[in-house]
Amino acid sequence: MASLTPTEKYNLISRGLQEVLGKEQIESILAERDLNVYWGTAPTGKPHLGYFVPMTKIADFLEAGCHITVLVADIHAFLDNMKAPMELVGKRAEYYTQLIKATLTSMGVPTERLKFVLGSSFQLTPEYSLANMKLCSKTTVHDAKKAGAEVVKQVDSPLLSGLIYPGMQALDEEFLGVDAQFGGIDQRKIFVFAEKILPAIGYKKxxxxxxxxxxxxxGPKMSSSDPDTKIDLLEAPENVKRKLAKAFCEEGNVAENGILAFVKTVLFPLRSMNGKTPSFSILRPEKFGGDVIYTSYEDLENDFKEKRVHPGDLKKAVTDAINELLAPIRKWFDNDELRKLTEDAYPTPKPEPKAKPVKSNKPVANAALEVDISRLDIRVARILEAKIHEANPNSFVSTVDCGGGDIRTVVSGLAKYIPLEEMQNRLVCAVCNLKPGKFQGVLSGAMLLAGSSADDSVVELLQPPAGLEAGDVIEFEGFAQADRTSQEKLNPKHLIFEKVSEDFKISPEGIALYKDLQFSTKAGPVTLKSLKEGRIR
Known part of the structure; x- marks a missing residue:
C-alpha cells in the first residue's frame, strides 16, 4: 500500500464503480493521507451471495490503504423492517458482524484497517438526537420522500420512519467521521440529499x-419471495449446485445474466488483487472445445455472446468458484457458539398447524395444506396444434386438450430444444391447476412438464405411454388423486409447484419420478425419450 501513488490509489478505489460524486475532494485527501470510508448494512434478512459484490469493492478500498468503517445499522433495520423487535435485531447485528468478517477472510482480505460500529452505539445519544432534530427542521416532506424513493417503499401514506431514514443515513457520515460513503447506485438520491443537507446544518459535504x-x-425474473434466486452465504455445496443449475442463463444473453455479472464484479476483481493476473477456467471435454483459461472478463463475455461457451459449462465453473469462496465461511460458523447465534438471529419457523377440513364445494385455496404432490393436478394431455410464438422464436404457443372438452392455450419455452413437427398431435403431461397467467403476452392455462440434462443441453417433454387419452390421470403411490371439480388453483405467490418440483427427477432408467415414486398411469410409467437421469421442470 505504501508504494501506491495517490493516483493509483484513486484508480483502485474507483475501478468498477458506476459513479463517483466528489472525485476532486477524494483526490485532494489522497494527496495528504488515506481515505476514511463507511459502508452501512441493515441487519434484516440473511446475507446472500450478493454481499460479495460490496465486499469485493471493500477489498479494493483496503488495498488502496483506506480505513473502512462498517456500520451495522440496527436502528435503520428497526425503522426499515419493523417486523422484528430490537432484541432480535441485536442478535442479527452480531450475526452480520461475524458473517462479514468470515466473508472477507474467505476472500483473503486483511481486516486490520476495518472496524465495526453498531448504529445504536451513537444514534441514541443526546448529541445525535439534537443533530437529527436540526436536520429535520431543514428538510421538507417532499425532499425526504424523494431522497428515499429508490430504497424506501413508496406508499400514499408513508410511515414517518421511512421519511427519517434517509436523513439519518446522511447524518451518519458526520458522526462516523468519514470522508466518503460507499453504497449501490440505488442510493444515489440519498447521497445527493446528504451532499445538500449536511452543509445546511453546519457539517461538511x-x-x-x-x-x-x-x-x-x-435475471430479470428475480423475486425476493423465491429462495431459489438467492444463495445464502452458509449454503450447502449441493444447494449451490442445484440453484445454479436452475439459474437464468440464456445462451448468448449477456445483458440479463446474473452468473456472468458475478464473474465480472466478484471473481475477476478478487483474482486480480495485489497485482495478480486473474484467471477463470472453463473445463470441458475436447469434443465440446476443451478447456479454456480466460485472463480477461471481456474475452469470456464475448465467447459466451458468440455461443462458444455453453451455459452449462459456465454454470459448472461458477458453481465450483462459489463453493470455494463459501467453504471458509461454512468452516467459520462450524462451532456450537455460532450455530446458536444463527438460530437466535433467525429462529427456525415453527410448523403451522394443519388446516382443518373445510366442508364446502368451493376450491380450498390456501398455503397451509401439506406441500406435496397431492396439490398438483397432473394429467395426460394432447397437443392439438403448436405454433412458434409471434414475438419469441424460442417459445411455442400450443392448443392443448386436457380432457373432457377442456381445451387450453399453453405457452412453453421449448422451441430451441424441440422441433416444431414433434409438437404436433402428441401426448404430454400437463399441470392443470396452476392459476392462469400471461406469459410473453399470451394467457397460458397450464404447464407442460419436460425433463432436462444437468447442463440443460438436452430438453425433452415427458412421454406418457401409448394408448392413453387426454384427461387420463397421473398417479403417485400413496397419494390420493384430487377431485378436479374442487381442485384448488395454485397461487404463484405460494410457490407450491416450485417446492413440489424440487423432488422431481429422472431415474437412471429414464422414468419420471417424484422423490422415489413413479409418474404412473393405467398403461404404465411416464418416461423420457432418451434422458437417463436429470431433472424435471
Whole structure:
C-alpha cells in the first residue's frame, strides 16, 4: 500500500464503480493521507451471495490503504423492517458482524484497517438526537420522500420512519467521521440529499462511491419471495449446485445474466488483487472445445455472446468458484457458539398447524395444506396444434386438450430444444391447476412438464405411454388423486409447484419420478425419450 501513488490509489478505489460524486475532494485527501470510508448494512434478512459484490469493492478500498468503517445499522433495520423487535435485531447485528468478517477472510482480505460500529452505539445519544432534530427542521416532506424513493417503499401514506431514514443515513457520515460513503447506485438520491443537507446544518459535504446494481440468479425474473434466486452465504455445496443449475442463463444473453455479472464484479476483481493476473477456467471435454483459461472478463463475455461457451459449462465453473469462496465461511460458523447465534438471529419457523377440513364445494385455496404432490393436478394431455410464438422464436404457443372438452392455450419455452413437427398431435403431461397467467403476452392455462440434462443441453417433454387419452390421470403411490371439480388453483405467490418440483427427477432408467415414486398411469410409467437421469421442470 505504501508504494501506491495517490493516483493509483484513486484508480483502485474507483475501478468498477458506476459513479463517483466528489472525485476532486477524494483526490485532494489522497494527496495528504488515506481515505476514511463507511459502508452501512441493515441487519434484516440473511446475507446472500450478493454481499460479495460490496465486499469485493471493500477489498479494493483496503488495498488502496483506506480505513473502512462498517456500520451495522440496527436502528435503520428497526425503522426499515419493523417486523422484528430490537432484541432480535441485536442478535442479527452480531450475526452480520461475524458473517462479514468470515466473508472477507474467505476472500483473503486483511481486516486490520476495518472496524465495526453498531448504529445504536451513537444514534441514541443526546448529541445525535439534537443533530437529527436540526436536520429535520431543514428538510421538507417532499425532499425526504424523494431522497428515499429508490430504497424506501413508496406508499400514499408513508410511515414517518421511512421519511427519517434517509436523513439519518446522511447524518451518519458526520458522526462516523468519514470522508466518503460507499453504497449501490440505488442510493444515489440519498447521497445527493446528504451532499445538500449536511452543509445546511453546519457539517461538511462528503464524497460518495456507487456500485452498479447486479442482476440476481433469476435475471430479470428475480423475486425476493423465491429462495431459489438467492444463495445464502452458509449454503450447502449441493444447494449451490442445484440453484445454479436452475439459474437464468440464456445462451448468448449477456445483458440479463446474473452468473456472468458475478464473474465480472466478484471473481475477476478478487483474482486480480495485489497485482495478480486473474484467471477463470472453463473445463470441458475436447469434443465440446476443451478447456479454456480466460485472463480477461471481456474475452469470456464475448465467447459466451458468440455461443462458444455453453451455459452449462459456465454454470459448472461458477458453481465450483462459489463453493470455494463459501467453504471458509461454512468452516467459520462450524462451532456450537455460532450455530446458536444463527438460530437466535433467525429462529427456525415453527410448523403451522394443519388446516382443518373445510366442508364446502368451493376450491380450498390456501398455503397451509401439506406441500406435496397431492396439490398438483397432473394429467395426460394432447397437443392439438403448436405454433412458434409471434414475438419469441424460442417459445411455442400450443392448443392443448386436457380432457373432457377442456381445451387450453399453453405457452412453453421449448422451441430451441424441440422441433416444431414433434409438437404436433402428441401426448404430454400437463399441470392443470396452476392459476392462469400471461406469459410473453399470451394467457397460458397450464404447464407442460419436460425433463432436462444437468447442463440443460438436452430438453425433452415427458412421454406418457401409448394408448392413453387426454384427461387420463397421473398417479403417485400413496397419494390420493384430487377431485378436479374442487381442485384448488395454485397461487404463484405460494410457490407450491416450485417446492413440489424440487423432488422431481429422472431415474437412471429414464422414468419420471417424484422423490422415489413413479409418474404412473393405467398403461404404465411416464418416461423420457432418451434422458437417463436429470431433472424435471
Amino acid at each position: 462528503r464524497a460518495h462511491l456507487m456500485n452498479t446494481m447486479v442482476p440476481g440468479l433469476a
